[in-house]
Amino acid sequence: MDGNFILDRIEKMVDPHIAIWDDAFRILITGILSTRTKDEVTDRASLRLFCKFPAIEMLAMASPEIVRDLIKPVGFYKHKSHDIIDTSRMIMMKHNGRVPDTMEELLELPGVGRKVANIVLSEGVGKEGLAVDTHVQRISFRLGLSPSEKPEETEKILKKKFPRKRWNEVNSYFVEFGKQICKPITPSCNRCDLRQVCKYWREHENSS
Ligand code: SF4
Known part of the structure; x- marks a missing residue:
């Protein structure tokens, strides 16, 4: 699955999460x-x-x-x-x-x-990093980007799927996407533009 495609779709659905501090x-x-x-x-x-x-x-x-x-x-x-x-x-x-x-x-x-x-x-500090928090872990697993439920393994897998220059975008977009659409308990799949590539959607399509 192409990381650029995922990020471009999420970017159209939500604004990135902005940290309250910048130092x-x-x-x-x-x-x-x-x-x-x-x-x-x-x-x-x-x-x-x-x-x-x-x-x-x-x-x-x-x-x-x-x-x-x-x-x-x-x-x-x-x-x-x-x-x-x-x-x-x-x-x-x-x-x-x-x-x-x-x-x-x-x-x-x-x-x-x-x-x-x-x-x-x-x-x-202006370097590349890809932070796997609960939102990134859950969404990666649902989409089928990472089969692992361990954040360290998911980090390694995602770093291969997303271009290095976009690593910094993953956490900020996934966090907001996880709060607004791919929510922890009941994801709003009907509002989501990633259904066509989502493993969770394929497995639950008929029950929604
Ligand atoms: S289709 Fe549903 S489970 Fe899949 S990414 Fe979108 S909101 Fe999340």
């Missing part, structure tokens, strides 16, 4: 907060956090109790309060206050997995 540090910390948490909850928590601690050096010196209260109720907020302080400290001490721009260095930061690292690469 690498805030994108990184918001990414850590976002794991297992709804977007609206993550966005509100990051707003509260960055109002109190607008700079990385301030967050590196913060107390875990204050950070914890600011980010609650994101998922695993107690654990994440330590992760984001430790990550800020590591960036200050090891990277002179600059968010690293390689996958290997990003993965060394506490609380950072491949999804967050790919988001930072693609949205924060």
Whole structure:
């Protein structure tokens, strides 16, 4: 299945998801907060956090109790309060206050997995990244782009199916497409221009 075709069709159906922050540090910390948490909850928590601690050096010196209260109720907020302080400290001490721009260095930061690292690469530091979150995973599986239910494997598969210069578009278009049309419980297949190539549609066509 041609990746360009998929992205061109989705582009006609929805606008890309726009992150609320545009600097690498805030994108990184918001990414850590976002794991297992709804977007609206993550966005509100990051707003509260960055109002109190607008700079990385301030967050590196913060107390875990204050950070914890600011980010609650994101998922695993107690654990994440330590992760984001430790990550800020590591960036200050090891990277002179600059968010690293390689996958290997990003993965060394506490609380950072491949999804967050790919988001930072693609949205924060101007490199290519293909972040597989729940929307990208679900849509890829339904379309038949990836037979795997493991995000790491799906990332590898998608990177072969989409041209490198379009990797950064995949997450932002798939997230919005997943919120508006290919929704988690009941996808709106009747409104979707990808039915002709969709494995899920072929398998469920007669039951819809
Ligand atoms: S046809 Fe349905 S399941 Fe397939 S991509 Fe479109 S909305 Fe999702």
